[in-house]
Amino acid sequence: xxxxxxxxxxxxxxxxxxxxxxxxxxxxxxxxxxxxxxxxxxxxxxxxxxxxxxxxxxxxxxxxxxxxxxxxxxxxxxxxxxxxxxxxxxxxxxxxxxxxxxxxxxxxxxxxxxxxxxxxxxxxxxxxxxxxxxxxxxxxxxxxxxxxxxxxxxxxxxxxxxxxxxxxxxxxxxxxxxxxxxxxxxxxxxxxxxxxxxxxxxxxxxxxxxxxxxxxxxxxxxxxxxxxxxxxxxxxxxxxxxxxxxxxxxxxxxxxxxxxxxxxxxxxxxxxxxxxxxxxxxxxxxxxxxxxxxxxxxxxxxxxxxxxxxxxxxxxxxxxxxxxxxxxxxxxxxxxxxxxxxxxxxxxxxxxxxxxxxxxxxxxxxxxxxxxxxxxxxxxxxxxxxxxxxxxxxxxxxxxxxxxxxxxxxxxxxxxxxx
Numbered sequence: 182x183x184x185x186x187x188x189x190x191x192x193x194x195x196x197x198x199x200x201x202x203x204x205x206x207x208x209x210x211x212x213x214x215x216x217x218x219x220x221x222x223x224x225x226x227x228x229x230x231x232x233x234x235x236x237x238x239x240x241x242x243x244x245x246x247x248x249x250x251x252x253x254x255x256x257x258x259x260x261x262x263x264x265x266x267x268x269x270x271x272x273x274x275x276x277x278x279x280x281x282x283x284x285x286x287x288x289x290x291x292x293x294x295x296x297x298x299x300x301x302x303x304x305x306x307x308x309x310x311x312x313x314x315x316x317x318x319x320x321x322x323x324x325x326x327x328x329x330x331x332x333x334x335x336x337x338x339x340x341x342x343x344x345x346x347x348x349x350x351x352x353x354x355x356x357x358x359x360x361x362x363x364x365x366x367x368x369x370x371x372x373x374x375x376x377x378x379x380x381x382x383x384x385x386x387x388x389x390x391x392x393x394x395x396x397x398x399x400x401x402x403x404x405x406x407x408x409x410x411x412x413x414x415x416x417x418x419x420x421x422x423x424x425x426x427x428x429x430x431x432x433x434x435x436x437x438x439x440x441x442x443x444x445x446x447x448x449x450x451x452x453x454x455x456x457x458x459x460x461x462x463x464x465x466x467x468x469x470x471x472x473x474x475x476x477x478x479x480x481x482x483x484x485x486x487x488x489x490x491x492x493x494x495x496x497x498x499x500x501x502x503x504x505x506x507x508x509x510x511x512x513x514x515x516x517x518x519x520x521x522x523x524x525x526x527x528x529x530x531x532x533x534x535x536x537x538x539x540x541x542x543x544x545x546x547x548x549x550x551x552x553x554x555x556x557x558x559x560x561x562x563x564x565x566x567x568x569x570x571x572x573x574x575x576x577x578x579x580x581x582x583x584x585x586x587x588x589x590x591x592x593x594x595x596x597x598x599x600x
Contacts, residue, residue, distance in 0.1 A: 184231070184600040185592060189550025191600060194588065196220070196557040196581055197269050197452070199235035202282040204274045206243035206250060209236065210257065218261045219578050224585045225262075228599075232258070232265040233556040236310070237274025237281070238303045244313075245306040251313050258314070265314045267322045267450055267554050270307045271370060273300070282563065287481050287498070291375065294329030296342035304367065305353045312363040321365040322449040322554050324421035327383070328369070328376030335376045340390065343376065347418060348395045352402040354417040368421035368449035371430075373483035373519055374497055379430050380437035383420055384444045391418060419447030423558065424542050425454035428535035429517045431487050434542035438551055448551050452558040453543065453588060455526070457518040458533040462486075463511040468531035474566040475520050476501055482520045486513035521561045522569065523580055525587035529569050540591060547595050557584050 185192050203212040221230035236244070244251050258265065272281040272290050281290070293299045304325060311321045328343040329335060350367055357363050369386075371377045377386055396411035405413060420441065427434055441448055457475065459468050475482065482499040486509075494510060496503060499518055503510075510516065522529065527536045546552050562577045574580040 185547075185597045186600050187547035187550065187592070187595065187597040189546075189548050190553075192547065192550075192553045192555055193231045193266055194555045194557075194585075194592075195231045195233040195267065196584070197233040197235055197560065199269050199272065199281060199558070199560045200562055200577055200581070202280070203235075204237045204239050204276055204280050206240045206254075209234075209240050210254065213257070213261065213263065216578060217263065220581050221261065221263060223578070223582050229262045229264045232263045233267050233269060233558075234265045234314075235269040235272070235281075236307060237272065238299075239275060241270070241303060241307045241310055244310045251310065255314065264316065265311070265321075266319055267324070267556060268307055268311050269558075270304055270323050271326050273303060282479075284479065286479050288330055290481070291326055291330035294326070294339075294343070295346045296329055296339050297346070301346045301349050304350050308350065308354055308357060308365050308367075311365055312357050312361055315363055315365075317362075319363075320553065321363065322368050322421075323365060324368045324370050324450050324452070326369070326375060327371045327378075328386075331374045331376055331378070340376070344390050344395050345398060347391065348398045348402070348414075351395075351399055351414055351417050355399070355403055355405070355413050358417070365417070366447060366449040367418050369418070370421040370423055370426070370452075372423065372426045373429055373485060373495065374481070380427065380432060380440055384440060384446055387418075387446050388444065415445060415447060419449040421450040421452060422448055422542075422552070423452040423454055424539045425452070425456045425519060425521055425535065425558075428538045429456045429483060429485050429519045431485060431493060431517065434538045435545040438542060438545045442549070442551055448546075450554045450556060451542070451546055451552045452556050453524055453539060453584075454521050454558045455524045455534040455536050455539055457520050457522055457529070458535055459516045459518075460514070460533060462513060462516055465531060471530050471532055471568070472516070472518065473499070473501060474568055475499060475518065477564045477566075479564050480520075480561060482518050484516055484518050486510050486516045488513050521559045522565070523559055523573070523584055524557065525583045543588075543591055544595055547592065547597055555588075557581070557588065559584060
Protein backbone atom coordinates (compact mmCIF):
# COMPACT_ATOMS: atom_id res chain seq x y z
CA UNK A 182 0.00 0.00 0.00
CA UNK A 183 1.16 3.64 -0.20
CA UNK A 184 3.19 3.43 3.02
CA UNK A 185 5.54 6.30 3.78
CA UNK A 186 8.45 6.95 6.07
CA UNK A 187 8.45 10.43 7.56
CA UNK A 188 10.68 12.27 10.01
CA UNK A 189 8.23 11.33 12.77
CA UNK A 190 7.67 7.72 11.74
CA UNK A 191 5.75 5.61 9.19
CA UNK A 192 2.25 6.38 7.97
CA UNK A 193 -0.25 5.32 5.32
CA UNK A 194 -1.91 7.49 2.68
CA UNK A 195 -5.24 6.81 0.97
CA UNK A 196 -8.47 8.48 -0.14
CA UNK A 197 -12.04 7.98 1.05
CA UNK A 198 -14.31 6.09 -1.33
CA UNK A 199 -17.27 8.18 -0.11
CA UNK A 200 -16.63 10.24 -3.27
CA UNK A 201 -18.09 7.33 -5.27
CA UNK A 202 -21.82 6.49 -5.03
CA UNK A 203 -22.47 3.10 -3.46
CA UNK A 204 -24.82 2.05 -0.63
CA UNK A 205 -25.42 -1.68 -1.09
CA UNK A 206 -22.57 -4.18 -0.99
CA UNK A 207 -23.03 -4.87 -4.71
CA UNK A 208 -22.74 -1.15 -5.46
CA UNK A 209 -19.61 -0.86 -3.30
CA UNK A 210 -17.98 -3.80 -5.08
CA UNK A 211 -18.89 -2.34 -8.47
CA UNK A 212 -17.45 1.05 -7.49
CA UNK A 213 -14.21 -0.51 -6.27
CA UNK A 214 -13.66 -2.34 -9.56
CA UNK A 215 -14.68 0.59 -11.79
CA UNK A 216 -13.15 3.54 -9.93
CA UNK A 217 -10.84 2.64 -7.05
CA UNK A 218 -8.88 0.00 -8.96
CA UNK A 219 -8.16 2.62 -11.63
CA UNK A 220 -6.96 5.14 -9.05
CA UNK A 221 -4.81 2.48 -7.35
CA UNK A 222 -3.10 1.49 -10.60
CA UNK A 223 -2.33 5.14 -11.32
CA UNK A 224 -1.13 6.10 -7.83
CA UNK A 225 0.52 2.85 -6.74
CA UNK A 226 1.17 0.72 -9.84
CA UNK A 227 3.69 -1.64 -8.28
CA UNK A 228 2.56 -1.89 -4.63
CA UNK A 229 -0.65 -2.70 -2.73
CA UNK A 230 -2.94 0.32 -2.36
CA UNK A 231 -4.18 1.11 1.14
CA UNK A 232 -7.92 1.71 1.05
CA UNK A 233 -10.15 4.22 2.86
CA UNK A 234 -13.44 2.37 2.52
CA UNK A 235 -16.84 3.96 3.10
CA UNK A 236 -19.47 1.37 4.11
CA UNK A 237 -23.14 2.18 4.71
CA UNK A 238 -25.29 0.30 7.20
CA UNK A 239 -26.63 -1.81 4.31
CA UNK A 240 -23.13 -2.85 3.21
CA UNK A 241 -21.96 -3.46 6.78
CA UNK A 242 -24.93 -5.71 7.52
CA UNK A 243 -24.41 -7.67 4.31
CA UNK A 244 -20.76 -8.31 5.20
CA UNK A 245 -21.33 -8.89 8.91
CA UNK A 246 -24.09 -11.46 8.43
CA UNK A 247 -22.57 -13.43 5.56
CA UNK A 248 -19.14 -15.02 5.99
CA UNK A 249 -19.13 -15.93 2.31
CA UNK A 250 -19.68 -12.30 1.32
CA UNK A 251 -16.73 -11.24 3.48
CA UNK A 252 -14.54 -13.93 1.95
CA UNK A 253 -15.51 -12.88 -1.57
CA UNK A 254 -14.78 -9.22 -0.84
CA UNK A 255 -11.41 -10.07 0.71
CA UNK A 256 -10.51 -12.17 -2.35
CA UNK A 257 -11.66 -9.42 -4.72
CA UNK A 258 -9.65 -6.78 -2.85
CA UNK A 259 -6.60 -9.01 -3.04
CA UNK A 260 -7.02 -9.40 -6.81
CA UNK A 261 -7.18 -5.62 -7.18
CA UNK A 262 -4.18 -5.17 -4.84
CA UNK A 263 -6.33 -3.16 -2.38
CA UNK A 264 -5.85 -3.31 1.37
CA UNK A 265 -8.41 -1.58 3.65
CA UNK A 266 -7.01 -0.06 6.83
CA UNK A 267 -9.61 2.61 7.58
CA UNK A 268 -13.39 2.88 7.32
CA UNK A 269 -15.62 5.91 6.94
CA UNK A 270 -18.78 5.08 8.91
CA UNK A 271 -19.96 8.68 9.33
CA UNK A 272 -22.86 8.59 6.80
CA UNK A 273 -25.29 5.83 7.88
CA UNK A 274 -26.72 5.82 4.36
CA UNK A 275 -29.32 3.63 2.75
CA UNK A 276 -31.24 3.42 -0.50
CA UNK A 277 -33.16 6.21 -2.20
CA UNK A 278 -33.40 9.37 -0.11
CA UNK A 279 -31.12 7.89 2.56
CA UNK A 280 -28.16 7.54 0.18
CA UNK A 281 -25.11 9.73 0.78
CA UNK A 282 -25.39 10.71 -2.88
CA UNK A 283 -29.14 11.37 -2.82
CA UNK A 284 -30.57 14.57 -4.31
CA UNK A 285 -30.83 16.04 -0.80
CA UNK A 286 -28.68 14.91 2.15
CA UNK A 287 -28.10 18.06 4.23
CA UNK A 288 -28.64 17.50 8.00
CA UNK A 289 -29.78 13.89 7.42
CA UNK A 290 -26.11 12.92 7.25
CA UNK A 291 -26.05 13.18 11.08
CA UNK A 292 -28.92 10.70 11.54
CA UNK A 293 -28.87 8.52 13.56
CA UNK A 294 -26.70 10.22 16.16
CA UNK A 295 -24.64 8.63 18.90
CA UNK A 296 -27.63 8.79 21.25
CA UNK A 297 -29.26 6.08 19.09
CA UNK A 298 -28.93 2.32 19.46
CA UNK A 299 -28.88 2.09 15.65
CA UNK A 300 -25.66 4.14 15.47
CA UNK A 301 -24.05 2.01 18.16
CA UNK A 302 -24.98 -1.29 16.51
CA UNK A 303 -23.91 -0.10 13.05
CA UNK A 304 -20.49 0.90 14.38
CA UNK A 305 -20.04 -2.32 16.37
CA UNK A 306 -20.80 -4.36 13.27
CA UNK A 307 -18.50 -2.22 11.14
CA UNK A 308 -15.66 -2.85 13.58
CA UNK A 309 -16.19 -6.61 13.35
CA UNK A 310 -16.10 -6.39 9.54
CA UNK A 311 -12.93 -4.27 9.60
CA UNK A 312 -11.25 -6.78 11.92
CA UNK A 313 -11.73 -9.41 9.20
CA UNK A 314 -10.50 -7.09 6.44
CA UNK A 315 -7.34 -6.06 8.30
CA UNK A 316 -4.06 -7.90 8.00
CA UNK A 317 -2.88 -9.96 10.97
CA UNK A 318 -0.94 -7.15 12.66
CA UNK A 319 -2.52 -4.05 11.17
CA UNK A 320 -4.07 -1.17 13.12
CA UNK A 321 -7.45 -0.02 11.84
CA UNK A 322 -9.42 3.20 12.24
CA UNK A 323 -13.06 4.19 11.77
CA UNK A 324 -14.19 7.82 11.40
CA UNK A 325 -17.64 8.80 12.65
CA UNK A 326 -19.69 11.87 13.50
CA UNK A 327 -18.91 13.72 16.73
CA UNK A 328 -21.99 12.90 18.77
CA UNK A 329 -25.14 14.43 17.29
CA UNK A 330 -26.32 17.34 15.18
CA UNK A 331 -26.18 20.43 17.38
CA UNK A 332 -29.35 22.09 16.10
CA UNK A 333 -30.86 24.25 18.83
CA UNK A 334 -28.51 22.75 21.42
CA UNK A 335 -27.45 19.49 23.04
CA UNK A 336 -28.97 18.58 26.40
CA UNK A 337 -27.09 16.98 29.29
CA UNK A 338 -29.14 13.83 28.77
CA UNK A 339 -28.15 13.64 25.12
CA UNK A 340 -24.47 14.12 25.95
CA UNK A 341 -24.68 11.29 28.48
CA UNK A 342 -26.39 9.03 25.94
CA UNK A 343 -23.67 9.85 23.40
CA UNK A 344 -20.96 8.98 25.91
CA UNK A 345 -22.62 5.69 26.82
CA UNK A 346 -22.98 4.75 23.15
CA UNK A 347 -19.31 5.42 22.48
CA UNK A 348 -18.33 3.42 25.56
CA UNK A 349 -20.43 0.47 24.34
CA UNK A 350 -18.48 0.46 21.07
CA UNK A 351 -15.20 0.86 22.97
CA UNK A 352 -16.07 -2.30 24.93
CA UNK A 353 -16.54 -4.14 21.64
CA UNK A 354 -13.23 -2.79 20.31
CA UNK A 355 -11.50 -3.96 23.50
CA UNK A 356 -13.00 -7.42 23.01
CA UNK A 357 -11.78 -7.57 19.40
CA UNK A 358 -8.32 -6.58 20.58
CA UNK A 359 -8.26 -9.06 23.46
CA UNK A 360 -9.65 -12.01 21.51
CA UNK A 361 -8.32 -11.43 18.00
CA UNK A 362 -5.37 -9.09 18.41
CA UNK A 363 -6.99 -6.44 16.16
CA UNK A 364 -6.53 -2.87 17.39
CA UNK A 365 -9.21 -0.56 15.98
CA UNK A 366 -9.60 3.10 16.97
CA UNK A 367 -12.95 4.87 16.75
CA UNK A 368 -12.33 8.45 15.58
CA UNK A 369 -14.86 11.20 16.35
CA UNK A 370 -14.87 13.86 13.64
CA UNK A 371 -15.53 17.43 14.86
CA UNK A 372 -17.61 19.44 12.42
CA UNK A 373 -19.48 22.77 12.48
CA UNK A 374 -22.98 22.41 13.97
CA UNK A 375 -22.33 19.04 15.60
CA UNK A 376 -21.95 18.38 19.32
CA UNK A 377 -18.18 18.79 19.00
CA UNK A 378 -17.27 21.61 16.63
CA UNK A 379 -13.74 22.58 17.66
CA UNK A 380 -10.50 21.17 19.00
CA UNK A 381 -11.15 22.73 22.42
CA UNK A 382 -14.60 21.13 22.57
CA UNK A 383 -13.10 17.78 21.60
CA UNK A 384 -10.52 18.02 24.38
CA UNK A 385 -13.21 18.98 26.90
CA UNK A 386 -15.39 16.02 25.86
CA UNK A 387 -12.56 13.53 26.20
CA UNK A 388 -11.28 14.97 29.49
CA UNK A 389 -14.56 15.73 31.27
CA UNK A 390 -16.88 13.12 29.80
CA UNK A 391 -15.20 10.14 28.21
CA UNK A 392 -12.19 9.70 30.49
CA UNK A 393 -13.71 11.07 33.71
CA UNK A 394 -17.05 9.25 33.50
CA UNK A 395 -16.72 6.71 30.72
CA UNK A 396 -13.85 4.76 32.30
CA UNK A 397 -16.07 3.40 35.07
CA UNK A 398 -18.75 2.56 32.49
CA UNK A 399 -16.23 0.67 30.36
CA UNK A 400 -14.91 -1.16 33.43
CA UNK A 401 -18.47 -2.31 34.18
CA UNK A 402 -18.75 -3.75 30.65
CA UNK A 403 -15.38 -5.51 30.71
CA UNK A 404 -12.98 -7.19 33.13
CA UNK A 405 -10.84 -4.04 33.33
CA UNK A 406 -10.35 -1.92 36.41
CA UNK A 407 -10.92 1.84 36.22
CA UNK A 408 -7.28 2.64 35.42
CA UNK A 409 -7.09 -0.02 32.71
CA UNK A 410 -10.43 1.14 31.31
CA UNK A 411 -9.21 4.73 30.96
CA UNK A 412 -6.07 3.47 29.21
CA UNK A 413 -8.25 1.45 26.82
CA UNK A 414 -10.46 4.46 26.09
CA UNK A 415 -7.41 6.60 25.31
CA UNK A 416 -6.22 3.91 22.91
CA UNK A 417 -9.49 2.94 21.25
CA UNK A 418 -11.32 6.28 20.98
CA UNK A 419 -9.73 9.35 19.42
CA UNK A 420 -10.43 12.03 16.85
CA UNK A 421 -10.55 12.20 13.08
CA UNK A 422 -8.97 15.57 12.32
CA UNK A 423 -10.69 16.85 9.18
CA UNK A 424 -8.58 19.79 8.02
CA UNK A 425 -11.51 21.43 6.18
CA UNK A 426 -13.76 21.37 9.27
CA UNK A 427 -11.17 22.87 11.62
CA UNK A 428 -10.20 25.49 9.05
CA UNK A 429 -13.86 26.51 8.67
CA UNK A 430 -13.95 27.04 12.44
CA UNK A 431 -11.04 29.50 11.97
CA UNK A 432 -8.58 27.35 13.89
CA UNK A 433 -4.81 27.36 13.63
CA UNK A 434 -4.57 23.77 12.38
CA UNK A 435 -0.97 23.13 13.43
CA UNK A 436 -1.74 24.60 16.85
CA UNK A 437 -4.86 22.47 17.19
CA UNK A 438 -2.91 19.31 16.41
CA UNK A 439 -0.36 20.28 19.04
CA UNK A 440 -3.13 20.80 21.62
CA UNK A 441 -4.52 17.33 20.96
CA UNK A 442 -1.07 15.79 21.33
CA UNK A 443 -0.32 17.62 24.59
CA UNK A 444 -3.64 16.66 26.17
CA UNK A 445 -3.33 13.01 25.19
CA UNK A 446 -6.26 12.84 22.78
CA UNK A 447 -5.37 10.25 20.18
CA UNK A 448 -5.35 11.49 16.58
CA UNK A 449 -6.43 8.33 14.78
CA UNK A 450 -6.96 9.74 11.32
CA UNK A 451 -6.23 13.01 9.54
CA UNK A 452 -8.46 13.85 6.59
CA UNK A 453 -6.69 15.97 4.02
CA UNK A 454 -9.30 18.45 2.82
CA UNK A 455 -9.71 22.12 1.89
CA UNK A 456 -12.49 24.64 2.46
CA UNK A 457 -13.42 27.74 0.46
CA UNK A 458 -12.39 31.16 1.76
CA UNK A 459 -13.76 34.56 0.70
CA UNK A 460 -11.52 37.40 1.84
CA UNK A 461 -12.86 40.92 2.52
CA UNK A 462 -16.43 40.03 1.48
CA UNK A 463 -17.78 43.60 1.70
CA UNK A 464 -15.31 44.78 -0.95
CA UNK A 465 -14.87 41.58 -2.93
CA UNK A 466 -18.17 41.59 -4.81
CA UNK A 467 -16.80 39.47 -7.65
CA UNK A 468 -15.65 36.87 -5.11
CA UNK A 469 -19.01 36.91 -3.33
CA UNK A 470 -20.83 36.35 -6.62
CA UNK A 471 -18.50 33.43 -7.40
CA UNK A 472 -19.01 31.99 -3.91
CA UNK A 473 -22.77 31.76 -4.29
CA UNK A 474 -22.28 29.56 -7.35
CA UNK A 475 -21.41 26.90 -4.75
CA UNK A 476 -24.95 26.88 -3.34
CA UNK A 477 -26.36 23.43 -4.08
CA UNK A 478 -29.15 21.20 -2.72
CA UNK A 479 -27.33 18.02 -1.67
CA UNK A 480 -24.90 18.71 1.21
CA UNK A 481 -24.74 21.19 4.06
CA UNK A 482 -22.19 23.95 3.49
CA UNK A 483 -21.80 25.62 6.87
CA UNK A 484 -20.43 29.17 6.79
CA UNK A 485 -18.25 30.81 9.44
CA UNK A 486 -17.23 34.46 9.40
CA UNK A 487 -14.56 36.21 11.45
CA UNK A 488 -14.63 39.93 12.20
CA UNK A 489 -11.43 41.95 12.81
CA UNK A 490 -12.02 42.03 16.58
CA UNK A 491 -12.28 38.25 16.62
CA UNK A 492 -16.06 37.85 16.77
CA UNK A 493 -17.20 34.62 15.09
CA UNK A 494 -20.46 34.32 13.14
CA UNK A 495 -21.96 30.98 12.08
CA UNK A 496 -24.59 29.98 9.53
CA UNK A 497 -25.94 26.47 8.99
CA UNK A 498 -25.89 26.53 5.18
CA UNK A 499 -24.79 28.60 2.21
CA UNK A 500 -27.97 29.71 0.42
CA UNK A 501 -28.93 32.33 -2.19
CA UNK A 502 -31.02 34.04 0.53
CA UNK A 503 -27.86 34.59 2.59
CA UNK A 504 -26.38 36.47 -0.37
CA UNK A 505 -29.17 39.04 -0.07
CA UNK A 506 -29.16 39.45 3.72
CA UNK A 507 -25.58 39.66 4.96
CA UNK A 508 -25.95 42.22 7.75
CA UNK A 509 -23.15 41.69 10.27
CA UNK A 510 -21.45 39.32 7.86
CA UNK A 511 -20.24 42.20 5.69
CA UNK A 512 -18.07 43.36 8.60
CA UNK A 513 -16.08 40.11 8.52
CA UNK A 514 -12.52 40.00 7.26
CA UNK A 515 -13.18 36.54 5.80
CA UNK A 516 -15.81 33.86 5.37
CA UNK A 517 -15.01 30.18 5.23
CA UNK A 518 -17.39 27.60 3.81
CA UNK A 519 -17.58 23.86 4.46
CA UNK A 520 -17.33 22.78 0.85
CA UNK A 521 -14.63 20.17 0.22
CA UNK A 522 -12.79 21.45 -2.85
CA UNK A 523 -9.88 19.66 -4.56
CA UNK A 524 -6.80 20.02 -2.37
CA UNK A 525 -4.47 20.82 -5.27
CA UNK A 526 -6.27 24.16 -5.68
CA UNK A 527 -5.00 27.21 -3.77
CA UNK A 528 -7.60 29.44 -5.40
CA UNK A 529 -10.74 29.22 -7.52
CA UNK A 530 -10.88 32.45 -9.47
CA UNK A 531 -11.31 35.28 -6.92
CA UNK A 532 -11.85 32.78 -4.11
CA UNK A 533 -9.11 31.30 -1.95
CA UNK A 534 -8.97 27.84 -0.42
CA UNK A 535 -7.43 26.74 2.88
CA UNK A 536 -4.65 24.83 1.12
CA UNK A 537 -1.94 26.75 2.98
CA UNK A 538 -3.47 25.75 6.31
CA UNK A 539 -3.59 22.13 5.14
CA UNK A 540 0.06 22.26 4.14
CA UNK A 541 1.07 23.51 7.60
CA UNK A 542 -1.04 20.82 9.25
CA UNK A 543 0.51 18.11 7.10
CA UNK A 544 3.95 19.38 8.06
CA UNK A 545 3.09 19.06 11.76
CA UNK A 546 1.59 15.59 11.36
CA UNK A 547 4.45 13.92 9.49
CA UNK A 548 7.39 15.67 11.18
CA UNK A 549 6.10 14.85 14.66
CA UNK A 550 4.53 11.51 13.76
CA UNK A 551 1.13 12.53 15.17
CA UNK A 552 -1.01 10.17 13.12
CA UNK A 553 -0.44 6.98 11.07
CA UNK A 554 -3.49 7.28 8.79
CA UNK A 555 -3.87 10.09 6.25
CA UNK A 556 -6.91 10.18 3.98
CA UNK A 557 -7.77 12.53 1.13
CA UNK A 558 -11.47 13.34 1.46
CA UNK A 559 -12.94 15.43 -1.34
CA UNK A 560 -16.37 13.82 -1.57
CA UNK A 561 -18.11 16.74 -3.29
CA UNK A 562 -16.84 16.25 -6.86
CA UNK A 563 -20.35 15.62 -8.19
CA UNK A 564 -21.68 18.93 -6.83
CA UNK A 565 -18.79 21.19 -7.77
CA UNK A 566 -20.11 24.03 -9.98
CA UNK A 567 -18.99 23.89 -13.60
CA UNK A 568 -17.08 27.14 -13.11
CA UNK A 569 -14.79 25.34 -10.65
CA UNK A 570 -13.96 22.62 -13.18
CA UNK A 571 -12.93 24.79 -16.13
CA UNK A 572 -9.53 23.60 -17.29
CA UNK A 573 -9.53 20.94 -14.61
CA UNK A 574 -9.86 17.14 -14.49
CA UNK A 575 -12.45 15.52 -16.73
CA UNK A 576 -13.56 13.00 -14.08
CA UNK A 577 -13.18 12.12 -10.41
CA UNK A 578 -10.34 9.65 -11.02
CA UNK A 579 -8.22 12.35 -12.65
CA UNK A 580 -9.09 14.72 -9.81
CA UNK A 581 -7.90 12.14 -7.28
CA UNK A 582 -4.68 11.63 -9.24
CA UNK A 583 -3.98 15.36 -9.06
CA UNK A 584 -4.74 15.36 -5.35
CA UNK A 585 -2.30 12.51 -4.75
CA UNK A 586 0.30 14.34 -6.86
CA UNK A 587 -0.07 17.43 -4.66
CA UNK A 588 0.25 15.41 -1.45
CA UNK A 589 3.22 13.49 -2.80
CA UNK A 590 5.04 16.76 -3.59
CA UNK A 591 4.31 18.05 -0.10
CA UNK A 592 5.58 14.83 1.47
CA UNK A 593 8.75 14.89 -0.62
CA UNK A 594 9.32 18.52 0.47
CA UNK A 595 9.09 17.37 4.09
CA UNK A 596 11.67 14.64 3.57
CA UNK A 597 9.25 11.71 3.44
CA UNK A 598 9.96 8.68 1.28
CA UNK A 599 7.93 5.71 0.10
CA UNK A 600 8.53 2.61 2.15
